[in-house]
Amino acid sequence: MKYSAIILSTLIAVAFARPNASATVTAAPSVVSGLSPAQTCIAACKAGDVDCEAACVGAAHPNSSQVVDTTQCAMKCDQGDGSPAATQKYSACVQACIANHFPTSQT
Known part of the structure; x- marks a missing residue:
């Protein structure tokens, strides 16, 4: 009798512990968008x-000679003494080299 109560309670526990067979799993919605x-x-x-x-x-895509020309031009810019005015002058020179030799688009 002791064992029948243990067996019965074990069977009941197993029956309730089983995963629900009728549970549904839904897939995540897929996002479809055009390119x-x-x-x-x-x-x-x-x-x-x-x-x-x-x-x-629409980005710049220079050829190798345009890259070389831009680099050589920038190398000729005077770097100055590190003062704010000299730094600004150097920056303007480099930007001019980029504007003159490095294409913004080649469409």
Whole structure:
């Protein structure tokens, strides 16, 4: 009799401990959105083609001679003595080099 009470209570505990078979699991909603024209353009570029990707987003994509010209121009700028006025003059010179040699777009 002792054992029948233990067995009965164990069976009841197991029956209530089982996961509910009728529980439903819903999937997370998926977000579907169309690609922007820039994303479509980038997707069409070859992997690693930064010039193509830059053109898609309207960013500068200079060729190697334009990069060299920009660097050589900036190297000629006087760095001055570190004063605020000299620093401003150096910055203006470098920005002029970038504006003159580094394209903002090549569309």
